[in-house]
Amino acid sequence: MLFNSVDFILFFPVVTILFFLLPKRVRNLFLLAASLYFYMCWKAKYILLIGFSILVTYLGGLLMDAFEKRGKSRLRGLVLAGAILSNLAVLFLFKYYNFFVENLAALSQNRLLLPLLNYALPVGISFYTFQALGYAIDVYRKDIPAEKNLITYALFISFYPQLVAGPIERSTNLMPQIKQDTRFDFEKMRRGLLLMGWGMFQKLVIADRLALFVDAVYQDYAQADGAYLILATMLFALQIYCDFGSYSNIARGAAEVMGYRLMMNFNAPYFAKSFAEYWSRWHISLSTWFQDYIFEPVVWRMKNKKVAAYIAVLLVFFVSGFWHGASWTYVIWGLLHAFFRVTEMALRHPKKKLYKKLGVNTKSGWFGALQTVWVFLCVSFTFVFFRADSVGQAFGILRQIGTSTHFGSLFSASFFTYGLDEKDFVVALIALAVLAAADWLAYKKKDVYHWVFTRPLAARWVLYWLLIFSSVIFGVYGPSYDAAPFIYFQF
Amino acid sequence: MEKYKKLIGSLLFAVITLAMLYGTANLLRDRETTLADLYSAQEGSIDMVIVGSSHVNNGVIPNIFFLLYCISATNVYSWSQPTWTAYHYIREALSEQDPDIIILDLYGMTYGNSYIMPEEIDRINYENSFNIDINLNFLSLIRTSEQVGLDLRNYEDFLNLPRYHTRWKELDWKMLTYDPHNDRDFLKGYGLSYQAKAQQQPDYQSDERVVPYEFCVEYLDKIVALCEKEQVSLIFTMIPYIYNETEVKIDNWLEDYAQQHGIPYLSYIGEEARQLDLDYETDFRDNGHLNLYGAQKVTQSLSQFLKENYPAYPKEDNPCAALFDEDYLKYERVLQANKIMAEDDLGQYLDQIFADSGYTLYLVNDNSPLTPQLAQALERAGIAQADCTQLCAQLNAVSSTFGVTEIETELFGKAGSVRFEYGENVQILLNDYPAISIDSDFKAVLYDAVLDRPLETIAYDAASGTLAHKEFSTDIIGLFQ
Numbered sequence: 001m002l003f004n005s006v007d008f009i010l011f012f013p014v015v016t017i018l019f020f021l022l023p024k025r026v027r028n029l030f031l032l033a034a035s036l037y038f039y040m041c042w043k044a045k046y047i048l049l050i051g052f053s054i055l056v057t058y059l060g061g062l063l064m065d066a067f068e069k070r071g072k073s074r075l076r077g078l079v080l081a082g083a084i085l086s087n088l089a090v091l092f093l094f095k096y097y098n099f100f101v102e103n104l105a106a107l108s109q110n111r112l113l114l115p116l117l118n119y120a121l122p123v124g125i126s127f128y129t130f131q132a133l134g135y136a137i138d139v140y141r142k143d144i145p146a147e148k149n150l151i152t153y154a155l156f157i158s159f160y161p162q163l164v165a166g167p168i169e170r171s172t173n174l175m176p177q178i179k180q181d182t183r184f185d186f187e188k189m190r191r192g193l194l195l196m197g198w199g200m201f202q203k204l205v206i207a208d209r210l211a212l213f214v215d216a217v218y219q220d221y222a223q224a225d226g227a228y229l230i231l232a233t234m235l236f237a238l239q240i241y242c243d244f245g246s247y248s249n250i251a252r253g254a255a256e257v258m259g260y261r262l263m264m265n266f267n268a269p270y271f272a273k274s275f276a277e278y279w280s281r282w283h284i285s286l287s288t289w290f291q292d293y294i295f296e297p298v299v300w301r302m303k304n305k306k307v308a309a310y311i312a313v314l315l316v317f318f319v320s321g322f323w324h325g326a327s328w329t330y331v332i333w334g335l336l337h338a339f340f341r342v343t344e345m346a347l348r349h350p351k352k353k354l355y356k357k358l359g360v361n362t363k364s365g366w367f368g369a370l371q372t373v374w375v376f377l378c379v380s381f382t383f384v385f386f387r388a389d390s391v392g393q394a395f396g397i398l399r400q401i402g403t404s405t406h407f408g409s410l411f412s413a414s415f416f417t418y419g420l421d422e423k424d425f426v427v428a429l430i431a432l433a434v435l436a437a438a439d440w441l442a443y444k445k446k447d448v449y450h451w452v453f454t455r456p457l458a459a460r461w462v463l464y465w466l467l468i469f470s471s472v473i474f475g476v477y478g479p480s481y482d483a484a485p486f487i488y489f490q491f
Numbered sequence: 492m493e494k495y496k497k498l499i500g501s502l503l504f505a506v507i508t509l510a511m512l513y514g515t516a517n518l519l520r521d522r523e524t525t526l527a528d529l530y531s532a533q534e535g536s537i538d539m540v541i542v543g544s545s546h547v548n549n550g551v552i553p554n555i556f557f558l559l560y561c562i563s564a565t566n567v568y569s570w571s572q573p574t575w576t577a578y579h580y581i582r583e584a585l586s587e588q589d590p591d592i593i594i595l596d597l598y599g600m601t602y603g604n605s606y607i608m609p610e611e612i613d614r615i616n617y618e619n620s621f622n623i624d625i626n627l628n629f630l631s632l633i634r635t636s637e638q639v640g641l642d643l644r645n646y647e648d649f650l651n652l653p654r655y656h657t658r659w660k661e662l663d664w665k666m667l668t669y670d671p672h673n674d675r676d677f678l679k680g681y682g683l684s685y686q687a688k689a690q691q692q693p694d695y696q697s698d699e700r701v702v703p704y705e706f707c708v709e710y711l712d713k714i715v716a717l718c719e720k721e722q723v724s725l726i727f728t729m730i731p732y733i734y735n736e737t738e739v740k741i742d743n744w745l746e747d748y749a750q751q752h753g754i755p756y757l758s759y760i761g762e763e764a765r766q767l768d769l770d771y772e773t774d775f776r777d778n779g780h781l782n783l784y785g786a787q788k789v790t791q792s793l794s795q796f797l798k799e800n801y802p803a804y805p806k807e808d809n810p811c812a813a814l815f816d817e818d819y820l821k822y823e824r825v826l827q828a829n830k831i832m833a834e835d836d837l838g839q840y841l842d843q844i845f846a847d848s849g850y851t852l853y854l855v856n857d858n859s860p861l862t863p864q865l866a867q868a869l870e871r872a873g874i875a876q877a878d879c880t881q882l883c884a885q886l887n888a889v890s891s892t893f894g895v896t897e898i899e900t901e902l903f904g905k906a907g908s909v910r911f912e913y914g915e916n917v918q919i920l921l922n923d924y925p926a927i928s929i930d931s932d933f934k935a936v937l938y939d940a941v942l943d944r945p946l947e948t949i950a951y952d953a954a955s956g957t958l959a960h961k962e963f964s965t966d967i968i969g970l971f972q
Contacts, residue, residue, distance in 0.1 A: 006653075186497050423660045461504060468508060472652060473515065473659050
């Protein structure tokens with residue numbers, strides 16, 4: 001079930017109203033059933049995979065707790081390893097097996113040919129697997145006690161707003177909320193609805209509109225002028241931000257209406273002035289997951305912390321690339337980010353010295369703006385690999401940019417033949433300006449929601465209507481288009 | 492108290508938002524419908540409706556019924572209409588008007604056996620639903636479509652807003668104000684075509700019977716029952732088209748069915764087609780549809796049948812008789828215009844236009860701006876495809892003498908005497924200076940003030956001396972009224 005579908009527009013209020021009407025003791029059970037139904041709308045049988053992941057980590061948690069009480073800490077490690085390996089095995093089988101087989105065949109020059117498996121990638125498998133693994137590790141680390149109530153735990157893993165595309169919740173954040181009684185709260189409801197409305201705007205008005213241009217240019221990459229490819233790549237950076245950001249916002253909004261607060265997943269990432277800052281603002285739930293469960297353990301175990309940090313960064317981004325998809329394009333994307341991040345770390349002190357020597361005012365607005373532009377351009381560059389269908393296509397695009405770029409061509413009539421006509425283009429520009437303004441306020445730590453809610457009633461309603469009707473009228477959906485799934489569903 | 496205030500406020504907001512969404516949906520809705528004449532006709536003014544597919548649209552001329560038999564009629568049609576859709580169209584007709592007679596074209600009974608694949612019919616089935624106003628009958632049609640097992644698009648596509656929200660780009664006054672309940676269709680659901688394409692006359696003969704698709708039979712029964720209940724005389728017909736062998740067998744089954752139910756059946760396929768004296772060389776537009784000449788023959792035959800078998804309809808009894816006379820004159824005007832539009836000699840073409848002050852010729856020129864309103868209208872009618880993007884002058888012809896036409900008008904923004912010379916050296920002179928030479932290629936748009944719509948674009952190729960026409964579709968007439 002897509003968030004941007006009529007099905008969800010019916011599902012959400014019905015589930016929410018029933019949730020609050022039902023007695024508290026059956027609410028979690030009801031929400032679990034609704035969440036499983038939500039997932040099964042795609043492929044019912046894949047619910048077994050979530051069931052497997054839930055059962056393995058649930059029982060693993062109980063076992064670790066039991067061994068802890070008996071002082072058998074070695075066995076706790078074995079249980080954790082078992083839980084991690086079994087979950088990763090399922091992930092490997094459904095997401096990476098065919099990729100492995102194809103590469104093995106290529107490496108062995110077709111001497112090692114294993115059968116390919118022909119089944120669809122289970123939606124959200126990377127998200128819920130990582131969430132379940134996070135829980136197992138948390139129990140192992142004794143950050144939280146093992147959850148004894150299977151319904152509570154199953155709901156934690158399969159909570160429908162964040163089930164298929166995150167945010168990847170931490171057991172320390174969501175589990176206590178599930179265990180508590182939630183009450184209807186008007187403030188939370190309107191905040192949640194506003195967040196959902198903003199998410200819809202990001203998805204329907206911005207992301208899916210930019211996709212028309214990006215898709216058209218990338219499909220025609222061999223003939224397209226390099227200037228178009230550069231613009232399409234930068235627009236893809238904005239598209240994927242709005243696409244993924246919108247899902248997170250709708251998920252957080254839907255959860256908040258029911259009284260749950262999910263972690264923030266995006267926080268004005270394109271205003272970041274460094275790669276470190278960018279990754280603290282982009283896909284925060286995944287970045288912090290890697291930080292907590294890969295980066296810190298690696299650094300903690302090694303003596304030379306500086307070298308350890310470089311190795312950990314490389315490892316994190318390599319895994320992050322693979323996490324996104326079974327393709328070398330994602331791996332290269334991850335490694336490019338690793339390169340930028342490691343370079344940034346290595347040049348941190350030399351750069352400081354250089355700026356001091358040159359008398360550069362690093363606190364000036366202009367300097368900050370240049371840093372922001374630089375980070376955005378580098379991030380956009382990495383997205384060439386993220387968006388391309390293959391490594392060959394990505395290099396083909398870069399070759400085209402290198403050999404055939406004429407910025408003047410952007411001002412020719414052919415601009416409007418790439419998916420966006422003049423009117424769509426104007427709408428896209430206005431919507432991006434709104435996005436930039438909202439993100440700038442968020443970057444400056446202004447609470448936009450508080451500002452909205454403290455306006456006079458009439459102004460508030462006008463703002464709500466602007467948000468609703470801009471999505472309804474200027475959104476990209478309906479029979480003229482195929483409903484665009486969220487990009488991150490494939491991960 | 493505060494709690495209730497918030498609750499009431501939220502409910503009020505939700506209600507206003509829903510009302511605004513409904514309003515937006517209606518505002519952006521494409522109001523074009525094949526039922527425009529049915530909806531816009533004065534209540535109780537239509538005596539007869541002809542229901543069916545595009546075969547009805549191209550094969551029956553309601554204006555002729557009024558001329559020959561004084562019965563006011565209208566076509567109630569949709570593309571590739573299966574019988575279950577016909578049932579809902581009849582329900583719509585009966586809720587809007589109080590007809591005495593319904594003529595039902597039974598082509599819809601051939602579903603699954605005709606030259607149109609069922610999938611194609613299924614695909615446009617939801618389009619057909621949009622001709623009907625949003626009401627219980629509309630919802631019922633969607634439900635019926637589901638029941639007969641069509642592979643429908645997502646149900647949200649049936650909602651107004653998702654389907655039409657892209658129309659914000661085309662907003663113009665006409666689009667917002669066009670109302671099929673007020674803006675009449677003087678052709679009454681008839682789609683005129685002069686185009687003739689020779690067809691091979693089918694020669695299938697059989698005494699066998701093939702039972703039509705079960706849902707078609709079920710809904711034919713419902714139509715018969717509905718007409719009985721509403722005391723409407725039902726007549727079956729099968730408008731000519733290039734049928735196949737199975738369809739002859741279905742036609743035999745339908746004859747039996749009609750006989751069993753005591754319903755007259757005027758089938759114009761098979762043996763019965765001969766009574767029409769149809770010329771397969773000249774009377775078809777394509778293998779599925781008649782052109783004007785074929786439609787005239789079918790309509791005359793149906794009129795004759797009505798005259799012989801049903802009571803007379805005195806003209807003075809019809810409160811809208813004057814209006815229908817006017818409609819007939821407009822229909823004739825369309826026929827006249829279509830003759831001009833078939834002219835391939837430039838001189839003759841211009842002579843006919845200048846002989847009638849109702850016609851206006853807009854010349855296309857790359858250096859002058861197009862009137863915004865007309866540009867929009869032309870663009871919507873697809874004229875931009877003919878590269879007629881800019882327009883320079885309006886030449887209202889006031890007199891016509893073969894060889895030279897001189898008028899006082901404005902050309903390229905300059906007022907003066909415009910001389911239109913044609914013959915061997917065709918050119919337009921403004922104050923005796925050549926303004927545009929027709930010795931070279933040119934394009935123009937022909938506008939008819941009587942019909943109040945653009946009729947066609949022409950393109951003249953000087954090298955070959957050929958005049959190419961691009962006709963405006965009659966489907967868009969409503970847009971220009």
